Amino acid sequence: MEELGLKRNQHHNSPHHGRLLPKRIILVRHGESEGNLDTSAYSTTPDNKIPLTPLGKSQARSAGARLHDLISRYSSPNWRAYFYVSPYERTRSTLREMGRSFSKRRIIGVREESRVREQDFGNFQVKERMQAIREARERFGGFFYRFPEGESAADVFDRVSGFLESLWRDIDYNRLHNDPAGDLNLIIISHGLTSRVFLMKWFKWTVEQFEHLNNLGNCEFRVMELGHGGEYSLAIHHTDEELQEWGLSPEMIEDQKWRFRASRSDWNERCPWYLDEFFDNLLETSDNEDETLDDEQQILPLETSLDEDETIDNEQILIDS
Template sequence: MNPSCSNNNERKNRHKQRCQIAMHREEKSSSSSGVLPKRIIVVRHGESQGNLDPGAYTVTPDHKIPLTPQGISQALSTGSRIRHVISSSSSSPDWRVYFYVSPYTRTRSTLRELAKSFSKKRVIGVREECRIREQDFGNFQVQERMDAIKETRQRFGRFFYRFPEGESAADVFDRVSSFLESMWRDIDMNRLNHNPSNDLNLIIVSHGLASRVFLMRWFRWTVEQFELLNNFGNCEFRVMQLGSGGEYSLAVHHTDEELLEWGLSPDMVADQKWRAHGSKAPSNDQSPRCLEAFFDLITDSDDESVDTEDETDSLSECSRQ
């Protein structure tokens, strides 16, 4: 058989497979019974002993580092602020919350304090989730060595630099991506036992880097954009709220000034504002601004005719065999 004929058949088979996959995804999406959360709120833990004194890591395992009294106070105050955000802008008075929490002592303690602002009626569940734990920094026992390693990470980039015997932000990205897929299955299959007539609010109590990576994964930010982001302050939170067009956006609740202060570029802020009001189709990923970030030059001319002629010639040659 002529190689060009074989290539044409392979292209057709690949196209057919892509169509079948797309149809399967569309059917899965249309059959989904889950109700989208009104908000997804990402919270960093309160001030910990390690934030106050880095030497704490030399005598206490990272996962057992406790909150300081100030951290406990921050968490209690944050719970009140989050409740106000939810209650003041919910379409239904019967709103509910569901919590995901990192298994570390400081995140669990933060959850206990901020949950005091919610009655049992409001809380439909909580799940400890190991995949949103803190980045593994390796062995903290020698503080001088760890300080030098963190300085090296700052010079070489926070996303790909892997701590000796620990993780890089890219490693955290992989496990946070896995968590995100599970979270969507929880919603689609209504594992949260949520009444669709009530506004659902997901609250994720995690750590600074894991929270930034979660937002990066959700909004499909590039590594370059991730490097711009500032860490969450202790007990700071970000509200991703469902916009009028069906997209989640930070710009529904947060101001432009806040987004810029957190390290988002003007283009990233513009995208958040689009998500607050834009429609899901066409995808904003195909906007000229997005394409220009990856390509030096995109011409307006269309060269498909050349490909079509090549394919026609190959088909003609096949028919003559």
């Protein structure tokens, strides 16, 4: 843990390209809800109104204490937090319970953000229909399958992408962070699939990689921490074993370690899904080695110097068509 603390202290937040980057972006799934405990709750209560169970509230209070401890231990003394929360009852209640661990002076603000809401599963009032839909989803894949009268994970990806664009505008204009000496922590309280889609978009993971990810547990969180060069990584706070349990492949884990020291302008050429996934049969040769032009194929430039008295008519110019 001392080594981990040293790594964190070595990249204290500083301006990058004229903007102040948050030290951490933390994704939190809500606590246990009535729907998690009994799926029949969806047949009588709208999804956005599903409340937390007593255990869910206890989980949220515990998560708040753990997050406060993490942030205060590895941040500057005057650190601050800014919260984004899904408008669903279970996420709002999670924030209320987590907030018990944070003093008012630590909180810059809270914003309800509808773009990080739960995936819309459509009409879940008929239990038999729900089971048939789940089976169809298993056949067609979890990312592209759109629930009848609802959304696919691809739809969630689109609105999360819009949220990220807004988030970067807020960061660019320092709307969330006006104290260079203080570490800012963005905490996004959302849902399991939405959080996984957020990570997919941020780290440019493929659909196949997304579908291998395991869901977050109730009140489980993912910590994206700022590295030396201004890139974010899951590998600063989390261990290899944790990343593996979440469904990250060895290549994805290596990419997270690379990001710890990478600049935002860097490109990880060793990422197989950036190139090898599509061009694994490319020849290991340079363009010059592949080009074999004989004398007849080579076109040499014609250098002509004309004096004022020289005239060349069209009949003297031979053009090889």
